[in-house]
Amino acid sequence: MNSKKPIYVTQPYMPPLEEFIPYLEQIWDNKWLTNNGHYHRQLEKELCEYLAVPYVSLFSNGTLALMVALQALRIAGEVITTPYSFVATTHSLHWNNIHPVFVDIDPVTFNIDPQKIEAAITPRATAIVPVHIYGNPCDVDKIQRIADTYSLKVIYDAAHAFGVRRNGKSVLNYGDLSVLSFHATKIFNTFEGGAIVCHDEEMKRRIDFLKNFGIADEVTVVVPGINAKMN
Numbered sequence: 507m508n509s510k511k512p513i514y515v516t517q518p519y520m521p522p523l524e525e526f527i528p529y530l531e532q533i534w535d536n537k538w539l540t541n542n543g544h545y546h547r548q549l550e551k552e553l554c555e556y557l558a559v560p561y562v563s564l565f566s567n568g569t570l571a572l573m574v575a576l577q578a579l580r581i582a583g584e585v586i587t588t589p590y591s592f593v594a595t596t597h598s599l600h601w602n603n604i605h606p607v608f609v610d611i612d613p614v615t616f617n618i619d620p621q622k623i624e625a626a627i628t629p630r631a632t633a634i635v636p637v638h639i640y641g642n643p644c645d646v647d648k649i650q651r652i653a654d655t656y657s658l659k660v661i662y663d664a665a666h667a668f669g670v671r672r673n674g675k676s677v678l679n680y681g682d683l684s685v686l687s688f689h690a691t692k693i694f695n696t697f698e699g700g701a702i703v704c705h706d707e708e709m710k711r712r713i714d715f716l717k718n719f720g721i722a723d724e725v726t727v728v729v730p731g732i733n734a735k736m737n
């Protein structure tokens with residue numbers, strides 16, 4: 507059949523507009539548009555519950571979340587990563603002046619092949635940035651064993667892994683940090699958006715400073731931050 511209707515590879519999931527408008531009306535009334543407003547706090551809280559993770563920090567997009575995750579853990583030198591990803595994974599390294607060292611993927615899972623990681627580790631390596639490609643979990647146990655052996659941090663690019671569980675546990679609970687994307691093409695979208703999942707309150711505070719110009723309070727800037735806040 508010859509149809510003129512385009513077939514989209516993907517289309518954003520959107521709620522009925524009439525369900526969305528009352529939320530906008532409240533925002534129009536209180537005029538709190540950004541900087542940790544009521545709905546921002548509510549979304550962080552509800553995502554923690556839905557994703558079964560302890561701490562979520564919302565971001566304006568997943569790329570800035572990746573860049574801040576690397577800053578939060580003070581990653582430098584070389585980082586082991588996968589070439590099979592969206593460009594933002596590697597670009598976030600370049601924007602932090604970090605040299606990416608590519609390790610080939612497993613031909614079955616398309617995720618970084620843990621058997622090949624050790625051969626790529628040099629004295630300059632400080633972290634591994636694997637990607638749960640298409641939402642298929644990486645071999646998180648093997649990756650963690652290697653990271654522990656060589657004292658490397660692990661930041662998962664979990665842009666595709668919203669709501670993914672492994673043995674009943676959220677895949678976002680592995681590694682030091684996980685980064686999500688809420689871009690329009692993703693399973694869960696905020697038009698543009700992203701998040702970092704972390705495991706302790708101190709790290710959540712550091713991430714929240716970093717994404718808001720390093721501002722701690724009205725008179726204190728604690729770290730050279732950036733503006734990566736979700737509105």
Ligand SMILES: Cc1ncc(COP(=O)(O)O)c(C=O)c1O
Nearest residue numbers: 567568569592594665687688689
């Ligand atoms: C694997 C991967 N990492 C990072 C990103 C960057 O996310 P964003 O588009 O929200 O900046 C994307 C997405 O689009 C992605 O697919």
